[in-house]
Amino acid sequence: MGSGDIVFGPGALIAVGCYLLSMIGVGYYARTKRQADSMADFYLAGRSLGLLVLFLTLYATQYSGNTLFGYTGKTYRIGFEWTVSILFMFSIIIGYMLFAPRLVVLARAEGFITPGDYISYRFKSRALTLLSTTMMIYALCNYTLAQLKAMGAAVEGITNGAVPSAYGIVALAIIMVIYETLGGMRSVAWTDVMQGIVLLIGFALLVIIVPTQLGGGLESVVQRLREIDPSKVQVPDGQGNNTWISYVFLLGCGAAIYPQAIQRLYASRSLAVLKRSLMLMAFMPLTTTLIALVCGLTAIVVLPGLESVETDQVLARVLALVMAESTLGYWLVVVVFAAALAALMSTADSALLSISSMFTRDIYLPHIKPDSSETHLTWVGKVFSWIAVALLVAVAIGTEKTLVRLLELKFEVLIQVVPCFFFGLYWKRLSGRVALLGMAAGLVVALVLTWSGNRLPWGFHAGVLGLFINAGVCAVGTWLAPDTSEER
């Protein structure tokens, strides 16, 4: 096979094509199963998700294209120090435990659909709801952008550059938005079940084939890595440990309040189902992120010398090597490639659905057309999904930043909404005005540090330092100017 040839043959292309088209089929089936023409039915599947669907949709949504491509790329760049990814992905479950017990019962009692519904109900501040919703939409657009970029990297990498990333981005985005607008959350969650299963199979295959077939086993890979570049095997230094702590805060707090994750909390059939799903999710970093780490380590040994943006395509290049070795390897890679698409699409479709719901419910309804019917709002949400996808595809095709960099910038902003949930549900005297002030202060600190080139002062992420300021403002503000309206 020459370096410019398309690696997949007709059989594999048909298999992947059928897999993708089946998602549209699932979307159509989900549309026939809708119970009502309401926002709760479209965006939360009528609050009916059972254990299997909820667990797999949480899993497929949380483990994204970044886990496969961004994390293998990051491991390629920094080695074992990226073991922190397993710890921070686990920490998200602890984040849930800090606010979900109250949010879940409140959402059920008050009929929340978006995170903005909670903020609006709790703080009764239009400015706070608008700012936090805008920040969440920005973060999710960034997140979707990272998935779209990874789709392009996947297609370009697996074809050794013969198919440009732009074609992959456009084709997959169109499929995604079709099934999403057909059936809403029901369609997204059901496709997530398929995608989650394919993702689990894909990761199982990755851990079997990559280190053993290419690197001669994990021990051999690490021995060689120790000789080639010992800095990638050594324990992190003091500043590195600060960065580990910072990542635990950044992801543990930030990813727990992803709007699409919060909406899955709202959509569970019962608390028992939600608890069981989260108990299972606590173990998933060990079957997912750890495998991405091992694949990235193997890549350092078998594909030395890649730089910058190229490193985000390292997994695709490793798979191309496996593919070239045998027919079995070829078909294994077809399954892993399907898993990669599953990871990307399941995350992007969930983010897109959340963006659409937040625009419709938290911006369009209160600020543009307050007397809208539920049917009209659902229609507006669908139209907005198409417009958002078109804009994001255009941006994805035109930028060059690496995937993990995109992820970090998103969290710098999203994490500033954390006090509204972590404190707002427990501190009855935290007012909307103080929460808004804290959010603005945290955001300014995070952005000024990032834009002035101090992205990691003392090893801590700018967003995490912003969060500390934000939390401090909330604490001092609540003490100096407590909200007594609830008591009155």
Place this chain on the structure above:
Amino acid sequence: MQHRAFNRITSEPRSVRWIWFVYLALYAVAIPWYWPEGYIGPLVMGFPLWVATTLLAIVALAGWTAYVIHRFWRSEDEETV
């Protein structure tokens, strides 16, 4: 904040303080701050000793979390809430 729906919660992890001391101890093991600078160590199942220790702590954290969710996150009538 206060809401009548919160009366249905009979226990939540956030309000059981000692749970968080266990988390603190497990995180203190998981974050590799206590190894000498530049340490690699022998390989354990293919991983350097410091990585194997971190992974073991994460397994313990996951197990502890599953127990905490099961035992300390309780609500009346969990099948319908």
